[in-house]
Amino acid sequence: MTSRILISALFAGALAGAIIGLLQLIFVQPVLLHAELYESGELVHFGADPVSAHPALPGFDLMRDGLSVIFTMLTYTGYALILVAAMSFGEDRGARIDGRWGILWGVAGFVAFHLAPGFTLAPEVPGVAAADVALRQIWWFATAISACVALWLLAFGSNWAAWGAAALLLAAPHLIGAPEPESFTGPVPTEIGALFAARALGIGLVAWVLLGSFAGYFWQREAEHATQTV
Numbered sequence: 001m002t003s004r005i006l007i008s009a010l011f012a013g014a015l016a017g018a019i020i021g022l023l024q025l026i027f028v029q030p031v032l033l034h035a036e037l038y039e040s041g042e043l044v045h046f047g048a049d050p051v052s053a054h055p056a057l058p059g060f061d062l063m064r065d066g067l068s069v070i071f072t073m074l075t076y077t078g079y080a081l082i083l084v085a086a087m088s089f090g091e092d093r094g095a096r097i098d099g100r101w102g103i104l105w106g107v108a109g110f111v112a113f114h115l116a117p118g119f120t121l122a123p124e125v126p127g128v129a130a131a132d133v134a135l136r137q138i139w140w141f142a143t144a145i146s147a148c149v150a151l152w153l154l155a156f157g158s159n160w161a162a163w164g165a166a167a168l169l170l171a172a173p174h175l176i177g178a179p180e181p182e183s184f185t186g187p188v189p190t191e192i193g194a195l196f197a198a199r200a201l202g203i204g205l206v207a208w209v210l211l212g213s214f215a216g217y218f219w220q221r222e223a224e225h226a227t228q229t230v
Helices: 002-039 060-090 101-118 133-156 160-177 189-230
Strands: none
Touching: 002 060, 002 160, 002 189, 060 101, 060 189, 101 133, 101 160, 101 189, 133 160
16 A cells, blocks of 8 residues: 555656646746846836836756756655545545546645635745745645645535534634735735736646646556556
């Protein structure tokens, strides 16, 4: 069972991470590089002269961009380990696990790790006002964990008590509130921040759909391989 989890997670995470790493280079990184021009003071908005919304940005950098893709692959391999482990528990409770049903597991992962935290603590570009990073990390982890538990209760709970507890777990972090800065200041235009949040969440959804599908596929494939070798 352990080898099945590891093999499925490694293949699914590496494949999904490589695709998402490339998508991030195309759609997310240009927004980050644009924001960094304002963070460094190279560009200033609301000045005397209008600033172009399409400045010249740095081109492809093999070291920086290559490491970015590798880091993304490692990140989603870690996510895949969590997802495949959850799939194994779900299968023990009667859930069907394959490439198609894996999409639903992927969407659940997106909700837990991206949408639920992002509902109150949106993805942020460099140069915007933000609260202490340690406090934000604590809130993010607590929100993601409570969302994971809530989704599990929604999927496998069998009574209103479980479903009610799931609703409370989903709402509680946002009722408490995420850490906020003392004042909202920053040199980056709000349009760039909004575009980054939208693209980060959009790419996150694509990532988890792919990850869930790949994880379900490799999980089923490893099960068939084990059956054939017995």
